[in-house]
Amino acid sequence: MSYLFYDLETSGLSPCFDVPLQAAFVQTDAELRIQRELTLRCRLPAHVVPSPDALLVTGITPAMLEEQPLSHPEMMAQIARIMTDCRPCMIIGYNNISYDDEIIRQSNFRTLLPPYLGSMTGHGRADVLVMLRAVIMLEPDAVVVPRSPDGKPVLKLGQVCRLNGIDLSESDAHDALADVRATRDLFKLLLDRAPTTMTAMLANAKKSGPNIVMADDDVVVLGAVSRLVPVAPFIVSPTNPNARIVIDLSEDPAGLVDLQASELLALIRAGRSPIRQVKTNAQPILFGWDQAAHSLVTPLPLSVYRARARALWDHPTFTRQLALALEGRYDDREPSPWVDEQLYSGGFVSNADAAACERWHQLPWALRANFAAQHIRDPRLRSLAIRQVFLSAPETLSPDACRRGQDWLKHRLATRDEVPWMTIPKALARCEELVATGEPASRPALNAIRAWLVERRDALGPDEAGLVESG
CATH class of the missing domain: 3.30.420.10 (Ribonuclease H-like superfamily/Ribonuclease H)
Known part of the structure; x- marks a missing residue:
């Protein structure tokens, strides 16, 4: 390969x-x-x-x-x-x-x-x-x-x-x-x-690798940023088919077995549980016991870890309660109002919309806005298609659509609202911080960046420039 x-x-x-x-x-x-x-x-x-x-x-x-x-x-x-x-x-x-x-x-x-x-x-x-x-x-x-x-x-x-x-x-x-x-x-x-x-790590670079390591439902070794831990594989994640839930066995997890789903969920959200998620499509640091046990910090005998895992595997309700807890893991998340952040919240792109997007790319700009309105069903993609037309060929849009695009662009660049993207006011403020705290050698570059940002700000027009400078 x-x-x-x-x-x-x-x-x-x-x-x-x-x-x-x-x-x-x-x-x-x-x-x-x-x-x-x-x-x-x-x-x-x-x-x-x-x-x-x-x-x-x-x-x-x-x-x-x-x-x-x-x-x-x-x-x-x-x-x-x-x-x-x-x-x-x-x-x-x-x-x-x-x-x-x-x-x-x-x-x-x-x-x-x-x-x-x-x-x-x-x-x-x-x-x-x-x-x-x-x-x-x-x-x-x-x-x-x-x-x-x-x-x-x-x-x-x-x-x-x-x-x-x-x-x-x-x-x-x-x-x-x-x-x-x-x-x-x-x-x-x-x-x-x-x-x-x-x-072993190259084998883990495809989903089949981690799945093979965990296929026997025996104790395996998982690596995080700097430490290896023994874990027991459990269920496939209810919210991610490319993830397997494992339990860290470094400490005895016996206290988990009688917890209800709501209690398990509270522990998971608090970051204080031994419950981990292994993404099989993201090259996890995952090894069979024989390959990696020697690198565990103060390891116990394999029989101890197996006994800890078996107490969870054999419990009549633990696996079900764990699944229920993980099903509700993201229920309290509010969807983002910004289409830029909606890739994972709006479902996978359908085959029909994928084909429509491919066709959209093949059309002249003058035809793309109308095509998106008629043939792209996913509202996220429809919105993004119109955005791309506005950014690349605004002259092909109606006067009303152009006005809406200009209003969106000015807000995007100049707003002082609390938003999750970089704006001109934020960037100018950051330039001032860097001038005050950074290396003197960086000041010429910062001055050039600041001058360019001011030019972009002023190009928005007097109202928007005043908005940026005020407050």
């Missing part, structure tokens, strides 16, 4: 509201020989205000945000083609499962592309940061780990690479292509130095 390494540089840290500004890909064969490299950059969408922190970290200037040949939808379409054309392969990044994959998924949703493209049949999803943590826990001598002054591991890509002889200078870090090349080199180093652990 071939590998597709990738990395993103983004406008900020919110997957639902920020966007990729740069994407880099390195495709290799099974022996990790590079077959091709590609870097994409796009213009900043008109409704997005980037985080000043993100711009400082990546070195992306305001001019670069406006001068790229690709629009954001065009870049997302190219990313989708790359991921489609390379299958079957293993898609790999550094912290990608927690972050980059989610950015892609949410950006695909907002641009009417298949959200779960990276999880399609034939692809595996692997994360070098996750694999590095597994190697550190199971084979600590295989890799040199940077440490903070208080002795805690520091797993930033650049520091890990430099300490292990991989070239990634501080100035190159956070350039997407440099990060991808370094990620590939670190992956190769881990394969060479810890082949047993890496073989």
